[in-house]
Amino acid sequence: MNLRYGSLRSCISCGLKVHKDQLLRLVSNAPGEVKLDRTGKHPGRGAYLCNKGECWESGLKKNRLERTLRVNISTVNKNMILQEIAASV
Numbered sequence: 001m002n003l004r005y006g007s008l009r010s011c012i013s014c015g016l017k018v019h020k021d022q023l024l025r026l027v028s029n030a031p032g033e034v035k036l037d038r039t040g041k042h043p044g045r046g047a048y049l050c051n052k053g054e055c056w057e058s059g060l061k062k063n064r065l066e067r068t069l070r071v072n073i074s075t076v077n078k079n080m081i082l083q084e085i086a087a088s089v
């Protein structure tokens, strides 16, 4: 069994397929609330993005994140996410 292959995830922004450890996970754990999941283990609907500012910006601006997580993300929440990403990239 190939464990690494089983752990591949796609970036919702650029579509790149890489091991999930190399991606950042966002999780929607409450209606309309999305946060960065640093452990990768939070329950809830998750979305993966590259560790790159441009993927985050286009993912948020084009509403890909909202479609993937099936939530509406407020501007405040989006800015919060972008700030967290900026701090962790």
Ligand SMILES: [Zn+2]
Pocket (backbone or CB within 6 Å): 011, 012, 013, 014, 015, 016, 049, 050, 052, 055
């Ligand atoms: Zn990407």
